[in-house]
Amino acid sequence: MPQSPLHSARLIALDWGTSSLRAYLLGDHGLTLQVRSSTHGIMRLPELRKTSEDNRQKRFEAAFDSICGDWLRQFPSLPVIAAGMIGSAQGWKQTKYLHLPLNLGELGKHLVPFETATGRRIWIVPGLMDPSPPMNVMRGEETQALGLLSERTETREPGRLFCLPGTHSKWIDVVGQEIRGFTTFMTGEVYSALRSHTILGRTIPSDLSSSFNAEAFDRGLDLAHRAGSKGLLSDIFTTRTLALAGVLVPEEQADYLSGILIGHEVHAMFHPRRDSSAGVLRETPITLAGDEALCRRYESAMKRFGRVDIHFSPEAMQHGLWHISIQAGLL
């Protein structure tokens, strides 16, 4: 963390998702002065003692005050911006989706202002919808995409692909400053459901602290990538059969299953069914953003499947929130 003085603070920026909340205090040039995180995602708001009709609103207030109340009081005139599920139907203030195609240079024009009960204004970044069948939506990843675009890049290709792994992974197809399309994969959530609620989890130790087993993960990747695969529903069953046969020991099964799922996701992006021209071009540069350990797994899959032009960015969200604030004239 850089040791910059707090009095240079310029922006309070929130990444408010389903299961987590992060707050950034940003200084000159978007420099990160402080980062805080809590589990108060919109589906995990703090419980209050007294219930009332506007209980949910009060729980949002409480989460907001809990993570950055001191910043709000110390810097009463600092603008506050937020991206993510805070703008969803279950969020603090529902905002309408913008529609594709979207020029990321104009995202700041569409911020939705919202006054909290204590009178502080929060600027909410709206989500993005691809209305073409079968439809797709995102909230928060459009901000990361802008952050990635704002970062120095050595590519001369006009087309880039952003991969944002997570509970619901997003792959965003960008040409110049424009988001042309995106795809969602429920990989993270499906992994959790398979591990906790199917026979596959029965022999997997619940202790998550064990170290990453790269060999088992790669074995799962190779299974998902092989020519003879009959798809995910079939491949995941081998987690069970290889355990029965003693080929996989319990400590290896979780990473093997993770390899199968991530492998199927990455394979689907690189080799879509039949019409191979629809796949990601080999020369398209790919940038990963999000949790670093998870991004390393995706990078490992991409490299194993033959890609080389892969980058990782740890601060896409902060950079995106900073640049949207500039676009909107908040700074």
Add this chain to the structure above:
Amino acid sequence: MPQSPLHSARLIALDWGTSSLRAYLLGDHGLTLQVRSSTHGIMRLPELRKTSEDNRQKRFEAAFDSICGDWLRQFPSLPVIAAGMIGSAQGWKQTKYLHLPLNLGELGKHLVPFETATGRRIWIVPGLMDPSPPMNVMRGEETQALGLLSERTETREPGRLFCLPGTHSKWIDVVGQEIRGFTTFMTGEVYSALRSHTILGRTIPSDLSSSFNAEAFDRGLDLAHRAGSKGLLSDIFTTRTLALAGVLVPEEQADYLSGILIGHEVHAMFHPRRDSSAGVLRETPITLAGDEALCRRYESAMKRFGRVDIHFSPEAMQHGLWHISIQAGLL
């Protein structure tokens, strides 16, 4: 149910799975005289008041007596045969897997006898393993396969495909009397996990009694079958987006999701990745066996994907248990 006299009973046959137990009293020529079913699968055995070291053995005894104790006492010399998870490591008596290729005409040679605490002998049908990577196993479906082979068929093709939908669907590749290979899909279990433990289930009514919505199911099939699909992990997310957009009402979401999953399973069998020669030949006759409502969904998928030679058999398990007993000289 045929009105045959019970005194003609020839065989007590059990289909003992993970979550259910069925008992058949079979008469001359394998005619079904009585059928009973209970929820006492090997993972749902009855609870006993007193616990002891051999508690699990006693719970098996209790389930066995509960479903057919009266038959056992009325017909003390009738042979008893059982197939399914009863022979697994978590079953009453673990039996070794037979290995592929297997001539189904010789399955009866491999029965494993087992004496219960009350002195009754049960003949257990062993499961089947495909040891070639990435491995596969079945317990119970080999018996259904023999049952299907024993039934009158009008096909002249030497090759047939048996599709046995369920928690873990099996597709069995049979040439003549020989099982050449098989594939497992965790479709049923994944459906339950997605519905009960992911965001997709949040807007699906828990009441299962609502009638089947064929239009929503077909919509899911078409999504899974389309050329541009990026696979299951991506397609299932549309259950959420189409609900958000109001395109799918809550009553339609479960059948839409079911259509996506079954569609991916059937598509994978008919159109495996890249090497199209490995797919099921168009002229290969397909026979479905198992729960009728579920088989009808699979039949609907197969027909929608262009297949016509599809049959359904409701009594494959009984017929298999009967014919194995003949092979083994029990009758």
